[in-house]
Amino acid sequence: MEYTNKTVLLKNGKTCLLRRAEERDAEMLIDYLKITSGETRNFVREPEEIAITLEEEQEFIRKNREDPRALHLLAEVDGDFAGSCSFAPVRERSRTRHRCLIGISLYQKFCGMGVGTALLSEILHYAKIAGYEQAELDVVSANAPAVGLYKKLGFETTGTIPHAFKYRDGSYADFLFMVKKLV
Numbered sequence: 001m002e003y004t005n006k007t008v009l010l011k012n013g014k015t016c017l018l019r020r021a022e023e024r025d026a027e028m029l030i031d032y033l034k035i036t037s038g039e040t041r042n043f044v045r046e047p048e049e050i051a052i053t054l055e056e057e058q059e060f061i062r063k064n065r066e067d068p069r070a071l072h073l074l075a076e077v078d079g080d081f082a083g084s085c086s087f088a089p090v091r092e093r094s095r096t097r098h099r100c101l102i103g104i105s106l107y108q109k110f111c112g113m114g115v116g117t118a119l120l121s122e123i124l125h126y127a128k129i130a131g132y133e134q135a136e137l138d139v140v141s142a143n144a145p146a147v148g149l150y151k152k153l154g155f156e157t158t159g160t161i162p163h164a165f166k167y168r169d170g171s172y173a174d175f176l177f178m179v180k181k182l183v
């Protein structure tokens with residue numbers, strides 16, 4: 001969907017630019033997916049499981065940009081790419097058209113300075129403009145910064161999946177389902 005760039009002042013005094021992802025960002029976003037997947041155990045894929053080609057990523061970004069019911073925002077802090085946040089339909093069926101799915105992640109070095117709050121607040125605002133009635137996500141229950149951010153912005157826990165992830169060391173992580181009403 002359409003988006004007009006926005007600048008936000010972070011709590012550390014740095015400037016954060018929010019802008020829509022464009023096809024020219026594809027290579028940067030593939031690198032980011034690989035690096036952030038290695039920085040945290042909170043994502044579904046191991047870094048080597050990310051096998052997206054440049055063309056696939058460009059096509060994904062283009063479709064997202066042209067979809068009036070989807071938005072993929074990037075955050076830049078002092079000109080450096082810090083992370084991204086998006087919404088997209090849970091599923092394009094008449095009975096589920098009121099629900100959108102949220103995704104967010106930052107490079108580790110940009111965590112804790114308010115970028116997540118800036119990105120997610122903006123995404124929720126635009127999800128409402130796009131006509132969604134509720135925003136949904138799932139999150140590793142032990143991911144305190146993420147759960148803290150979601151609760152701060154009005155998400156409520158509606159369910160859990162025990163042992164949603166099984167790591168290579170044999171340990172497990174549970175998931176929380178979280179929902180925020182937009183109307």
Ligand SMILES: CC(C)(COP(=O)(O)OP(=O)(O)OC[C@H]1O[C@@H](n2cnc3c(N)ncnc32)[C@H](O)[C@@H]1OP(=O)(O)O)[C@@H](O)C(=O)NCCC(=O)NCCS
Pocket residue numbers: 040042083104105106107110111112113114115116117118138139140143144145146147148149150152
């Ligand atoms: C989760 C993530 C997006 C949060 O973004 P962020 O920029 O670090 O968060 P913010 O600095 O805006 O903090 C937002 C709120 O989260 C909460 N929070 C942050 N760190 C926290 C922590 N360690 N423990 C508990 N709550 C925490 C606070 O309520 C904070 O608000 P406040 O600073 O006004 O008190 C970011 O840390 C990240 O990308 N992590 C790695 C990837 C990831 O886990 N993504 C989510 C997958 S579902």
